[in-house]
Amino acid sequence: MNGHIPILSVNGVYKRFSGPYSLLRRFKSEPQLAVHALTNVTLDVERGETLGIVGESGCGKSTLARCLVRLHEADEGVVRFDGQDISNLSGGARRAFNRRVQMIFQDPYGSLNPRMTVSQVLSEALSVHKMRPKPEIPGRIAELLDLVRLPADAAGRYPHEFSGGQRQRIGIARALAVEPEVIVADELVSALDVSVQAQVVNLLLQLQEKLHLTVVFVAHDLRLVRHISHRVAVMYLGQVMEISPSEALFSAPRHPYSKALLEAAPELDPAHKNRNVALRGELPSPLDLPPGCPFAGRCPHVFDRCRVERPVLTPRGPGQMAACHLTDFGAPGASSDQLPTGH
Numbered sequence: 001m002n003g004h005i006p007i008l009s010v011n012g013v014y015k016r017f018s019g020p021y022s023l024l025r026r027f028k029s030e031p032q033l034a035v036h037a038l039t040n041v042t043l044d045v046e047r048g049e050t051l052g053i054v055g056e057s058g059c060g061k062s063t064l065a066r067c068l069v070r071l072h073e074a075d076e077g078v079v080r081f082d083g084q085d086i087s088n089l090s091g092g093a094r095r096a097f098n099r100r101v102q103m104i105f106q107d108p109y110g111s112l113n114p115r116m117t118v119s120q121v122l123s124e125a126l127s128v129h130k131m132r133p134k135p136e137i138p139g140r141i142a143e144l145l146d147l148v149r150l151p152a153d154a155a156g157r158y159p160h161e162f163s164g165g166q167r168q169r170i171g172i173a174r175a176l177a178v179e180p181e182v183i184v185a186d187e188l189v190s191a192l193d194v195s196v197q198a199q200v201v202n203l204l205l206q207l208q209e210k211l212h213l214t215v216v217f218v219a220h221d222l223r224l225v226r227h228i229s230h231r232v233a234v235m236y237l238g239q240v241m242e243i244s245p246s247e248a249l250f251s252a253p254r255h256p257y258s259k260a261l262l263e264a265a266p267e268l269d270p271a272h273k274n275r276n277v278a279l280r281g282e283l284p285s286p287l288d289l290p291p292g293c294p295f296a297g298r299c300p301h302v303f304d305r306c307r308v309e310r311p312v313l314t315p316r317g318p319g320q321m322a323a324c325h326l327t328d329f330g331a332p333g334a335s336s337d338q339l340p341t342g343h
């Protein structure tokens with residue numbers, strides 16, 4: 001086959017978790033409820049790009065991130081790395097995958113062992129994957145610290161001696177130690193002060209260009225996502241509603257949910273203050289997904305078909321895909337306020 005192979009591809013992935021099992025349900029012998037964290041997610045991550053993943057809390061961003069690095073196994077569907085189904089990898093191939101795809105976690109406080117110095121943290125990462133012969137390890141540690149712009153004397157210090165932003169740099173250095181091709185960053189800077197967030201995100205942006213990394217950047221903050229991402233996937237209730245080049249998404253979203261999400265983010269448009277108008281209504285429970293479009297209960301453009309037929313991602317403008325029955329929503333020349341016929 002002579003084709004283009006995305007570095008990561010997600011195809012029809014479902015992930016369910018066991019939900020609460022109330023006494024009443026047990027008493028009535030009803031089955032335990034399932035949380036539908038991912039429902040039929042399909043997307044590609046291209047080599048060298050930064051793909052942003054956004055959406056409200058609980059929409060499945062972290063679950064998707066964890067499926068990409070095989071911290072979760074998909075219940076259905078396939079995740080491929082470099083064309084290979086990652087659930088089939090074993091032995092050396094699995095170790096190679098674990099090295100080539102690195103996850104950086106949200107919590108810079110919890111993910112570093114407080115009893116290990118930075119030097120020990122980094123040399124452990126270098127030794128696990130036999131990245132360097134022993135005598136070269138100190139030199140490589142100095143290089144890694146320089147790469148993430150930490151002072152050389154950071155090597156002998158413990159995590160608690162650093163600020164949150166510096167700890168996140170240590171986390172990045174640890175991920176880079178094994179020379180990965182893909183970094184999956186889940187809320188990399190959410191726990192940091194706003195003033196520090198931009199510095200860490202800019203560092204990631206520079207490293208991505210310098211080292212030709214592929215980055216999957218999961219975040220709440222749309223401003224940061226816009227700044228760093230080439231493309232953005234918008235998730236809602238375990239599904240991808242839209243995936244578009246960043247500028248296209250922010251200037252002309254092709255899905256009513258993307259539009260509502262952008263309007264609910266006042267930082268993107270200070271003139272816009274109607275954050276409660278844009279995202280009105282209740283978020284349906286992932287325990288009880290509606291049969292049609294998951295956004296139907298909140299969508300200002302809902303019509304009959306939306307309640308019975310689940311829309312799937314289909315192409316829109318250049319590089320844009322959206323899962324909505326209104327195929328010309330947001331298209332140039334089309335009025336997004338127009339209701340479909342038969343409403």
Ligand SMILES: Nc1ncnc2c1ncn2[C@@H]1O[C@H](COP(=O)(O)OP(=O)(O)OP(=O)(O)O)[C@@H](O)[C@H]1O
Binds near residue numbers: 017056057
């Ligand atoms: N291990 C688990 N067991 C049970 N339910 C889970 C588990 N992990 C996630 N969930 C549920 O799956 C859904 C998706 O969760 P996920 O953490 O992926 O969302 P998220 O988009 O990352 O949210 P946030 O923005 O708050 O981090 C939620 O309803 C969540 O409660």
Ligand code: SF4
Binds near residue numbers: 300
């Ligand atoms: S499919 Fe219908 S309910 Fe869903 S986003 Fe599109 S118009 Fe709204």
Ligand SMILES: [Mg+2]
Binds near residue numbers: 061062063
């Ligand atoms: Mg999360």
